[in-house]
Amino acid sequence: MEVVNAIEQRRSVKAFDPNHSMSKAEIDKLLSLAILSPTAFNIQNWRFVVPSDPALRKEIRQAAWDQAQVTDASLLVVLCADLKAWDKEPGRYWVNAPQPVQDFMVPAIGQYYAGKDQVQRDEAMRSCGIAAMTLMLAAKEMGYGSCPMDGFDFEAVGKLINLPQDHVIAMFVAIGKGVQEPWPRGGQLPIGEVVIQNQFG
Template sequence: METKDALRQRRSVKVFDPNRQVTDEQLAELFELTTLAPSAWNFQHYQFIVVRDPEYKKRLREAAMGQEKVEQASVTIVVCGDLHAYKRARRVAEEFADKGFYGPNGKEKVEAQARLMYDTYAKNPQKAREEALRSASLAAMSLMVAAQDMGLATCPMIGFDPEKVRKVVKMPGHLFPAMLISLGYEGDFDLPRCARLPLNEVVQIDRYGKAFNPES
């Protein structure tokens, strides 16, 4: 499938087929594609908790305002942001140096670069959280587009109680739930897509106030 088609056809599917399951092989391919998403300094500030046990799905549904798709879909993925991703700073800096991103004699820069990356977030928890939410969200979008390409349906969700979700999946304190994504096969869902704002309401050229009006 063309990426353009995947973007055009992706929907937030509200009804899933409860009888069709996603396999481990499909999940492996999906997460291999998902983790190719960009992240600041390649820290990969995310974890994915795939909830597929019926009992866990039931409890997750209760934590997600009773949304039926959480239980109906083959799996519901808790996309978590990782507040401690910066602790991988040295590993990341070493790979950057090994792969030539720091130029010649890059090894000599590892210490300073690792310290810079580490301190940026260790000293600013709000920045660490924003970065984690950004990276987790970019990965979530990649996951949904990849799923579309694989013939699977998704629905992202923010309708949940974060502390209840944390309890259900036993999430440690350095993670937080960024969103849930139900994943599976589309069921009897035929609602049309809601309209998008016209481009001249969301795209500005050069400065705010100069709306984009493409010549057609």
């Protein structure tokens, strides 16, 4: 499937076949593509929690207002981010770059993030959002439906997955074999309303 078709055809699937399982190879492929998603300064701050224990999935479902896709989807990915990834051996993010690039980029990471909690959180959300879209488009290309989710108790889910203190949850992505046609698009705003030339009036 071409990328354009995947974008046009991707819809949020709400009903998945609970008896369908994805192979380990398929899951590995999806996650391998997700980690190619771009991050600022290449800090790769996303962390992908994959709850495979059925009992844990049921508990997460309860924290997600009993939404069936949490347990019925073949794969649930809790997209998290390490807020302090920028400060954890930052040299490794540029280890394969030429030395002049390393000499410039590695110190710049700390200069950009140190002492700026809001910047760190904003970066976490950007990174996870990009990775989520990568997951959803890759899933579509592989013949699977997906659903991005933020309808859950973030604090409760954090406890269930033992979220480290310096991490944050951004969203879920549920992926699997859809069993119902998704709702029609609710209505797209005209491009002239959402695309602003040069500056707001």
